Amino acid sequence: MKVAVVGGGWAGIATAVSLVDAGHEVVVFEMAPQLGGRARSVAGRPDYDNGQHILIGAYRDSLALMRRLGVDPDLVLQRLPLALPYPGEPGLRLPPGAPLVAFTRGVLGHAGWPLRARLGLLAAAGGWLLRGFRCDAGLSVAALCAALPHEVKRDLIEPLCVAALNTPAPQASARVFLRVLKDALFSGAGSADLLLPKRPLSDLLAGPAAAWLGPRLRLGQRVQRLEPGWRVHGDKGSEAFDAVVLACTSVEAARLAADIAPAWSATAQGLGFEPIVTVYLHSTGSALPSPMLALREGPDAPAQFAFDQGALGGAPGRFAFVVSGAAPWVARGDCGEAVLAQALRELRWATPPVIDKVLTEKRATFACTPGLRRPPAFIAPGLWAAGDYVDGPYPATLEGAVRAGRAAAQGVAGANPATSGSPTSSPRA
Ligand SMILES: Cc1cc2nc3c(=O)[nH]c(=O)nc-3n(C[C@H](O)[C@H](O)[C@H](O)COP(=O)(O)OP(=O)(O)OC[C@H]3O[C@@H](n4cnc5c(N)ncnc54)[C@H](O)[C@@H]3O)c2cc1C
The missing domain is CATH 3.50.50.60 (FAD/NAD(P)-binding domain)
Known part of the structure; x- marks a missing residue:
């Protein structure tokens, strides 16, 4: 044809x-x-x-x-075991190996969370596994995870949800989220690995x-x-x-x-659509503690993740800050400046960072909502x-x-x- x-x-x-x-x-x-x-x-x-x-x-x-x-994916992508380090905190990291064992060991070994938070996440994940990672189509991620300890929601569920679905947890589809978790965390060694472009x-x-x-x-x-x-x-x-x-x-x-x-x-x-804003900062001589760093978003902190492009084979001293689910920041109109302030507050710099470029994709993805x-x-x-x-x-x-x-x-x-x-x-x- x-x-x-x-x-x-x-x-x-x-x-x-x-x-x-x-x-x-x-x-x-x-x-x-x-x-x-x-x-x-x-x-x-x-x-x-x-x-x-x-x-x-x-x-x-x-x-x-x-x-x-x-x-060759190995030449163009940097493969890293799943880790969500925050500035000054090692964060959750999964050791290599069979998915269930790696997830359990990673969660139990996460010293940054109190024991009840670690056990709470393992119990919830066990329940999702038993139900085949399926749930009612009308459920939101926030509702699915309502009973989880605060630290787990803040450091794992909310950043993963906004990164994968580009939709904040209260408005995001729990069914799609569970499918992403299933494929990433529980379907074969290496499926949770992060593959970061180095070209x-x-x-x-x-x-x-x-x-x-x-x-x-x-x-x-x-x-x-x-x-x-x-x-x-x-x-x-x-x-x-x-x-x-x-x-x-x-x-x-x-x-x-x-x-x-x-x-x-x-x-x-x-x-419907959700925007993503990428703010590129430049700071000569600076480096992040790891190629990808999670950040805690808040009323004055738009970015959820920062990437050290120099550590990924790109221009040294250039950093990409990602603001997913960025509708409120697009409406405010000062996302670049707010990211710069967040970067100055939360990270150490060899020289003061400056804004290189702000890219706003208003229709970055469809809004992945329940039902x-x-x-x-x-x-x-x-x-x-x-x-x-x-x-x-x-x-x-x-x-x-x-x-x-x-x-x-x-x-x-x-x-x-x-x-x-x-x-x-x-x-x-
Ligand atoms: C800032 C940003 C960050 C993202 N981060 C990630 C991420 O980390 N991981 C991930 O997996 N996904 C991510 N995504 C989502 C990912 O980029 C998209 O899901 C994917 O690229 C969509 O591909 P597509 O082919 O469906 O659509 P598109 O890439 O939109 O392709 C559609 C094409 O059709 C062309 N076109 C439209 N109308 C016509 C016409 N009438 N005639 C001819 N051509 C036409 C357009 O020019 C375009 O090239 C991100 C997206 C954005 C914007």
Whole structure:
């Protein structure tokens, strides 16, 4: 089949690579001048990423996709055992080994928490395990963890929740959170490991994908309209296809599918968003005690994590401070200054840090709330969606995007002939 992929983020790349591997003819339309979507280096400034990204060992499909494109994850990612050190405190750290044993040893050995807090977390985790990490779809993370000791919520649950779901615990889906915990903490040695980029983000996937896809790419071409059948109308003319995968943002997918599948489009249109602000600070000669440091957010402390880019193979003296679930700070408008003040208060510096760059992604991820209805991958015969927002077990993550891309490619290629884009079900225009 000849398939159009609309959007060249990680979902679109995964879709295109899977389709090419299955023997299909593929054209990728990407409106930006480069691939990568939200997970890319900043255009014209490849030494800055469009926000600090973290992968974890459980991102099986993302790591496989990198390898497929000739990228060795060990060369581009720094693998560290899961640890949440705070300034001046070693924090929770998991020793290597079988997941259950490592988690139990890590929690019991966390001297920063009183014994009752450690036992409280182990008892709660045991309960989640017994229930298969499933819970009512309407439950929030705050409600799920209400009975946990204060220290556990403050130092583990709340930072993990906002980092993984980009949604504060009171508004975040407990079901999705439990799924992330299950895959990270309890599914094979190394799945909880943090994988921190030690190369610019575009070197992880977008750059190698551009080289791999070559002439199949139409960069700088926004798809304006779809005509059932399928004809794709772009900035520079129109072209006929057997099937289309919308791997663009949910907002654009809703627009393009509005007349074709109004109910699907309304569900996609209904998603809310959460911002992320990344504040890059510079301080010559300074270093953090570890490449990644957790911070306690508060009324005057926006950032939950800080990254030492010099320790990760990037520019020495540059630090990325991440503010997830950043809506209140975007509204206040002084996030950069507040992060600088927080950094000065909480960390030691060789020279006074200054603000290098503040990147605000207002629609960084969908808001991962309890009971959220997410649109499915199938839109109409021959028309599929791929993207981190498509219905699935994961929050908006690279892995969610890649898995959605692979699933859409399988759908197109006829896993279900009744709904696939085979020429008989949807003749070429
Ligand atoms: C600041 C920040 C930090 C993050 N941190 C992490 C993290 O640590 N770990 C993690 O796993 N995830 C993280 N994420 C989330 C992750 O980046 C996303 O889940 C993932 O990149 C989504 O990929 P996607 O392909 O679904 O969508 P996108 O990356 O949004 O790709 C959609 C693409 O479609 C293109 N497009 C849109 N409309 C059209 C059109 N009409 N025609 C042609 N092209 C079109 C866009 O230009 C874009 O390239 C973070 C996101 C942000 C913003």
